[in-house]
Amino acid sequence: MPKITVGRDEEDKQKYGLEGTGKIGKHLVGENEEAHTANTVYFDIARPHVMGVFGKRGTGKSYSLGTIAEEIQTSSVAQNCSTVIIDSMGIYWSMKHPNDRAASMLEGWDEKPEAFDVNVYIPEGKVQSFEQNEMPYDDTFTVNPGELTASEWAMALNIDINSETGILLDRIISELSDRSGVDYNLDHIIKGTHKFEFDEHIKKNLENRLRNAKDWGIFGEESSLGKFTERGELSVIDVSVFGEMSSGWSIRSLVVGLLAKRILRQRMEARRVEELEEMEGISENEMPIVWMMIDEAHQFLPAKGETPATHPLLRWVKIGREPGVSLVLATQQPAKLHPNALSQCDIVLSHRLTAKQDIDALGEIMQTYMRHDIQHYIDALPDRTGTGLILDDNSERIFPIQMRPRKSWHAGGTPDAFTD
Ligand SMILES: Nc1ncnc2c1ncn2[C@@H]1O[C@H](COP(=O)(O)OP(=O)(O)OP(=O)(O)O)[C@@H](O)[C@H]1O
Structure with missing residues (x-):
């Protein structure tokens, strides 16, 4: 069967095949309940990207962020990557546990439940609060x-x-x-x-x-943000503790802004060395390519107004390709995301959207090559969890897909009031 790889150009497809890709889902052929899964859809991990993950409430955005992180961790280029998840809900610690409840579903994908080696970092000044509430963490961070x-x-x-x-x-x-x-x-x-x-x-x-x-608990003598860029690491920065504070989003944005600035600076310095080495025929990554994944991205990079993360993240979006930084921005409301970030997404995974302004925002991203109105593609999706559309700027194509189930436990599931 022909391979579908999104986010990768023809040259890389010819040269590297599936090396440095991840399995994101399966192509859905047919419409609505007639739709069935066909070819596996892979996505490029080896090169820098700006990826949008959209969908209304409960359609699977945080779940899909976890799937993407799992694929980066298990890819053939994992040792040349470093992944940082900004966790505003405090749900990604659960990746340390295998998703045993999805074992039979995973079998259909030739996969098994798997625990991931995740490092969960919390603000140094919030240790007591995490310990009192028995919330799991591995280490702390501070900013200068x-x-x-x-x-x-x-x-x-x-x-x-x-x-x-x-x-x-x-x-x-x-x-x-x-x-x-x-x-x-x-x-x-x-x-x-x-x-x-x-x-x-x-x-x-x-x-x-x-x-x-x-009282924010984030300030220390020195910044420890440098430790999130270790080779092959998956770091979760748990900023959920600011949830109840009125300035919660400003504090989270401050952390993200500082982190984005620092990583970009480090990668730019590393890139200079890498280029010099390339000239001498040495091909080695001085520092891993960094993937930063942000849920509720419109809170950090809003269409209106500014946060301390706005400029640093826009720099990633604008110049991140050259130093080698990737951004995954997930939001329920793409229309509320900064238009410069939206227009720079080269891969979009969109679960179902219903609000007109969000559908219009999605439609505008890659309208040049869409054969139908974006609404048509959304309406044709089967009413099943984990379905969505992939818009690929590289191949200028849209693929309806079924996301693959998570190998690690997803803690963000929708609770219910049933007693069984
Ligand atoms: N590909 C999938 N396969 C199986 N179950 C899935 C899949 N995607 C999502 N789910 C399930 O759907 C539910 C909602 O997913 P998730 O928590 O990711 O939604 P969300 O879009 O992030 O919601 P919110 O916007 O409210 O944060 C969860 O119970 C999750 O387990």
């Missing part, structure tokens, strides 16, 4: 306050950078970074509020906000 710009602080603290409070903040950060580079902590910033001539209530306002930021 000195790596944040004044405007990132302003976004995270919900301050208008042009307001009096914003101006005070800007002065403090400029003074500290002129004096100490990135080597200063949150207490230094708090002390700085008293160093400048501003109204007392402005100073107090900023001081209170900064003191609240201490």
Whole structure:
């Protein structure tokens, strides 16, 4: 049977065949309940991509993110990749367990339930909360306050950078970074509020906000974000603990923004060395290609407004190909995702969507080569869990597919009120 590989150009298909690909699902042939599974659909893992994973509530986005991560981990290029999942719901720790309940389903795919070697990281200051609630984790992370710009602080603290409070903040950060580079902590910033001539209530306002930021539990003397880019590793950054806080999404965005900046910088430096080595005939990855997967992506990279993750993620989207970073953005509402990210997706996996603005947003991505209205493709999908459409910019084709079942346990399942 001819192989379907999305996200890979003809040259790589000829040269590498299925090496460095993952099995994402099976092609669905026929419409609605008549549809049956045919050829396996593979996706390219070896090159950088921007991938969109869409679908309304409960259609399988988080499940599919897990499947994609599993495929990266088991691919022939796994040792040259590093995967980071930003886990806003606290559900990916369960990948450590095999998906025994899907054993018979997996048999039909020549697969078996499998546990994955996942490292779950939580904010250092939230250890107590995780332990009290018996939530599993492996290690902690911190970020260095000195790596944040004044405007990132302003976004995270919900301050208008042009307001009096914003101006005070800007002065403090400029003074500290002129004096100490990135080597200063949150207490230094708090002390700085008293160093400048501003109204007392402005100073107090900023001081209170900064003191609240201490409770976020993410700041340390040094950033430990570098440890997420180890070869062959699957890291889960559990930021679910900020769920109840009013500034929860700003804090998560701050972590993602800093991480995205750091990884891009590291990869750009590594790429320079790799290029020099390539010139000398040495072909070795200095640092793995990084795949970052983000659920609820519209919260980090919204169509309207800005978060501390907006610029760093847009840089990944715009220039990530050259240094070698891949982004997987999952959202219920593609219309709410930043249009620059949406238009740069070269692979889209879309489960069922119903809201008109979301269907229109999807339709706009690859409208040039669609034979039918996107609605037609969605309507033709069988009403089964795990079905969706793959839009492939490389081959300029659309494939209805059935996603493959998870090998590892999915903790995000829909609960029910039945007693059996
Ligand atoms: N390919 C699949 N095969 C079998 N079951 C699946 C598949 N995809 C999803 N499911 C099941 O469908 C349910 C919903 O999936 P999931 O939690 O991924 O939805 P979601 O789109 O992320 O939802 P939300 O937007 O509410 O977070 C889960 O119970 C999951 O086990």
